[in-house]
Amino acid sequence: MEFGPHPLQKGGAALEKTMSLTKLLRGGGADRPIPPVTVQTLLEKKRAGQPITALTAYDYPTAFLVDQAGIDLILVGDSVGMAVLGYESTLPVTMDEMVHHTRAVARGVRRAFLVADMPFGSYHVSAEDAVRNAARLVKEAGAHAVKIEGGRTRAALVQRVVEAEIPVVAHIGLTPQSVHRMSGYQVQGRTTEAVEGLYADAESLQAAGAAAIVLEGIPREVAARITAHTSLPTIGIGAGPDCNGQILVFHDLVNLTFSPPAKFVRRYGDAAALFSNALRRYRDDVISGGFPGDAESYHLPKKVTAELAETGLPAPEPTGSGQPQCILESAAVLAEPAALARLAGD
Ligand code: KIV
Numbered sequence: 340m341e342f343g344p345h346p347l348q349k350g351g352a353a354l355e356k357t358m359s360l361t362k363l364l365r366g367g368g369a370d371r372p373i374p375p376v377t378v379q380t381l382l383e384k385k386r387a388g389q390p391i392t393a394l395t396a397y398d399y400p401t402a403f404l405v406d407q408a409g410i411d412l413i414l415v416g417d418s419v420g421m422a423v424l425g426y427e428s429t430l431p432v433t434m435d436e437m438v439h440h441t442r443a444v445a446r447g448v449r450r451a452f453l454v455a456d457m458p459f460g461s462y463h464v465s466a467e468d469a470v471r472n473a474a475r476l477v478k479e480a481g482a483h484a485v486k487i488e489g490g491r492t493r494a495a496l497v498q499r500v501v502e503a504e505i506p507v508v509a510h511i512g513l514t515p516q517s518v519h520r521m522s523g524y525q526v527q528g529r530t531t532e533a534v535e536g537l538y539a540d541a542e543s544l545q546a547a548g549a550a551a552i553v554l555e556g557i558p559r560e561v562a563a564r565i566t567a568h569t570s571l572p573t574i575g576i577g578a579g580p581d582c583n584g585q586i587l588v589f590h591d592l593v594n595l596t597f598s599p600p601a602k603f604v605r606r607y608g609d610a611a612a613l614f615s616n617a618l619r620r621y622r623d624d625v626i627s628g629g630f631p632g633d634a635e636s637y638h639l640p641k642k643v644t645a646e647l648a649e650t651g652l653p654a655p656e657p658t659g660s661g662q663p664q665c666i667l668e669s670a671a672v673l674a675e676p677a678a679l680a681r682l683a684g685d
Pocket of ligand 1: 395414415456510576
């Protein structure tokens with residue numbers, strides 16, 4: 340699905356009219372309304388056998404791109420902790436961090452169903468806490484639903500949040516917030532007993548009124564059986580192709596994790612290479628005086644230039660590259676291979 344260019348992206352706007360980061364027009368504008376994805380849409384897709392597409396996003400620009408690509412569901416996962424904040428697991432992520440990132444994502448979303456993760460500790464103490472924190476994600480941050488990890492032990496809690504009018508996406512199988520109980524990030528559901536447990540989880544979450552269910556890190560055969568058995572739309576990650584939809588972490592998809600990908604990840608782009616290349620070229624251009632050029636500079640009106648000439652104020656000679664001579668001289672020194680190596684740290 341293509342939405343065409345953003346209304347503010349047509350042509351290069353002058354700095355005086357719009358800074359380079361501006362506000363998104365939500366809902367596509369009155370002239371181009373975009374039907375939003377809802378809980379009902381997800382159910383209809385399951386019934387019609389149409390795949391549900393889902394991805395994580397953690398900030399405005401990635402949410403904007405993911406939404407524009409026609410992805411149905413955007414998850415502000417607590418994976419933000421690892422993908423963006425540099426934590427070693429998802430456990431340290433706080434409610435305030437989730438609210439902060441969800442608000443940024445909400446500003447970039449026009450069509451997708453926006454789900455925010457309930458972080459570790461935000462629903463483990465009491466149902467009251469869970470409802471209060473889920474309501475924050477909807478009320479303060481703009482989420483349409485929350486995601487809660489856990490199976491039948493969380494079903495009563497899921498029901499309480501649903502009764503507070505907040506749709507819940509459940510999450511079973513490999514649940515990263517249980518990393519210590521699971522003794523690491525291990526594929527789940529590999530024994531008959533464990534498979535029966537996952538069935539019971541899905542059944543109790545369906546009865547609790549969950550809107551959909553994420554199946555993470557379980558054998559393909561188990562995910563296929565649960566998908567066929569439950570009326571809930573299933574969204575898989577490391578759960579094979581037979582789920583009703585698929586979700587991946589944005590940073591895995593575009594190679595921004597700086598570590599080897601898990602087996603279930605497919606890389607569709609190399610943002611690390613793209614960014615590194617752009618950054619090095621920028622650095623080199625600044626050092627060589629190639630950036631900014633005259634075309635990237637503002638100029639005095641001719642009249643003011645003439646008036647200034649009368650004042651006798653010193654005027655540095657333009658060098659052709661847009662750099663005053665003194666800066667070019669320092670650049671020449673820095674451009675020596677040894678100085679460049681020192682700067683690059685290699
Ligand atoms: O936090 C997250 O990104 C998730 C997905 C992996 C489903 O929970």
